[in-house]
Amino acid sequence: MSHDQTLDGQLLDLYLGALSDSERAALQQRLAADPQLATRHAALAGVFTALRSAASDVPEPPTDLIQRTCARVAAAPPLRVRRPVERGEATLVRRVFGLRDVIATAAMVVLIVGVGVPSLLHVRERGQRVMCSAQLAQLGQAMGSYATAHAGSLPFAGWSPRASWAPSSDPTAEVRPNRRHLFPVVRAGTVSPRALICPSTTDVPIPAAKVRELEDFPDARNLSFAYQNMAGRRPTLNRTPSDMPIAADDNPIFDRGRFLMADIPTRLGLQHPWAVNSRTHAGRGQNVLTLGGRVIWTTSPDVGIDADNIWTLHGVQGYQGREGPGAETDTHLLK
Amino acid sequence: MADTRRDEELLADHLAGRSGAFESLVARYVPELFAFLYRFVGDRAAADDLVQETFLQVHLSAGSFDPQRAFKPWLYTISANKARDYLRQRGRRHEASLDSPGVDGDGQGAAAGVAANGPDAVDQLADGERRELVRRLIDRMPEHLREILLLGYFQQLPYADIAEALDIPVGTVKSRLHAAVTHFARLWEQRVGSGAGES
Numbered sequence A: 001m002s003h004d005q006t007l008d009g010q011l012l013d014l015y016l017g018a019l020s021d022s023e024r025a026a027l028q029q030r031l032a033a034d035p036q037l038a039t040r041h042a043a044l045a046g047v048f049t050a051l052r053s054a055a056s057d058v059p060e061p062p063t064d065l066i067q068r069t070c071a072r073v074a075a076a077p078p079l080r081v082r083r084p085v086e087r088g089e090a091t092l093v094r095r096v097f098g099l100r101d102v103i104a105t106a107a108m109v110v111l112i113v114g115v116g117v118p119s120l121l122h123v124r125e126r127g128q129r130v131m132c133s134a135q136l137a138q139l140g141q142a143m144g145s146y147a148t149a150h151a152g153s154l155p156f157a158g159w160s161p162r163a164s165w166a167p168s169s170d171p172t173a174e175v176r177p178n179r180r181h182l183f184p185v186v187r188a189g190t191v192s193p194r195a196l197i198c199p200s201t202t203d204v205p206i207p208a209a210k211v212r213e214l215e216d217f218p219d220a221r222n223l224s225f226a227y228q229n230m231a232g233r234r235p236t237l238n239r240t241p242s243d244m245p246i247a248a249d250d251n252p253i254f255d256r257g258r259f260l261m262a263d264i265p266t267r268l269g270l271q272h273p274w275a276v277n278s279r280t281h282a283g284r285g286q287n288v289l290t291l292g293g294r295v296i297w298t299t300s301p302d303v304g305i306d307a308d309n310i311w312t313l314h315g316v317q318g319y320q321g322r323e324g325p326g327a328e329t330d331t332h333l334l335k
Numbered sequence B: 001m002a003d004t005r006r007d008e009e010l011l012a013d014h015l016a017g018r019s020g021a022f023e024s025l026v027a028r029y030v031p032e033l034f035a036f037l038y039r040f041v042g043d044r045a046a047a048d049d050l051v052q053e054t055f056l057q058v059h060l061s062a063g064s065f066d067p068q069r070a071f072k073p074w075l076y077t078i079s080a081n082k083a084r085d086y087l088r089q090r091g092r093r094h095e096a097s098l099d100s101p102g103v104d105g106d107g108q109g110a111a112a113g114v115a116a117n118g119p120d121a122v123d124q125l126a127d128g129e130r131r132e133l134v135r136r137l138i139d140r141m142p143e144h145l146r147e148i149l150l151l152g153y154f155q156q157l158p159y160a161d162i163a164e165a166l167d168i169p170v171g172t173v174k175s176r177l178h179a180a181v182t183h184f185a186r187l188w189e190q191r192v193g194s195g196a197g198e199s
Helices: A009-015 A021-033 A035-053 A065-074 A099-149 A178-187 A208-213 A263-268 B007-015 B021-041 B044-064 B071-090 B110-115 B127-139 B143-154 B159-166 B170-192
Strands: A225-228 A245-249 A286-290 A295-298
Touching (some): A009 A035, A021 A035, A065 B044, A099 A286, A178 A225, B007 B044, B007 B071, B021 B071, B021 B143, B071 B159, B143 B170, B159 B170
């Protein structure tokens, strides 16, 4: 192909996949009958061979790009729906505002601020809740992979009678926060540290580069979700009912393992301290992950097996940090 | 399981406040959009950011989307605009003119060596060198030709979708696409010698 030659349009269409079957057949006949066209075809083949070699020369997108994109959108202002402009709507009408107009305008402003702003915030919160749900589902998948590789056992980082999952005044106690049991799935790389951060929180993920150096989440803020208390009878994938909750948004009556029961009724004006929802989504409810990998949004914490409260243990009134479930179906979620 | 709703249905569901619809759209298009933007701007981190910017814009403008139109060309319109804006802000411009391909000193090394070796030199290029050379040559094409080559060849968008995405007639898509391939062929020929494309 020389510089002053133009490329044959049909040959290009052939390589761009823009010819119909009949057009392609006709072109093949022309190629067989026209040596000059066949030569140009061969020349063009070299160019497209070069282009094809670059077709796969693109890195894979980062694995968490979808998640980050969704999170960014969820944090964006709510949708704007364009209203069709009526003809003549923009016409300026000069008029004098009376007291009645001013009062009406003021009432509108109050209405907009009083109703509109909370609803906009609600839309944003709902988007974050959806993202949170998707991330909790990712954690569920990672836990499922772990269980499959460990004869049905859920992620577990070991326990000893001397250990405490709560800060302890006992100097001999070995403090092992319950969140530690989830770290194996992060170490295994089946879930990213960023996926463990609910977008409704101010929590911060562990830098991915540091995961290999660690044995536990260095801080409670590196994990947004509460996990089943692993200090007692532990549920297993094979035996325990699949609708048992095993993880959720953070437990509102524990703070980094410290029991807050005394504060809760006073602060929230609740008659029944266990009725409180997670604070992650403004107290409206919580995303809950079941053993079967399903994520549900609940507006009550009494969603365990037989309406078990997911924030507390059966028959336990005070918590020192050594208490664990007495039955494998007793859900108690905490970090 | 993959969401089987059409793109336009997903966007309508998103507008109606149904959860999960936008996430399905994002998951459906991130891989191809990332590839398109990476080729367009030539930078992985920038492509990452532009993918997010594109979907953010889709979300913010979803209310103005005409449901009678196809979603995909609209997505590419937004995406290409974001990429152009990025390149302008970065001040990146080293396009070669159609009359003087390969005169700006880029593409030395493998390409220059091969050019001196005659018609068979193209066959001696290692796969990696060939890919790198093609990438550089595409990168040096004028923006409007590079853009249409990416959409038409690498993204394999139908002519009608490209026409809608770039807001030009289908006839212009064809002629511009042909001009883009011609331009690339000349750059390629210039670099690897007449054996690459001589008739």
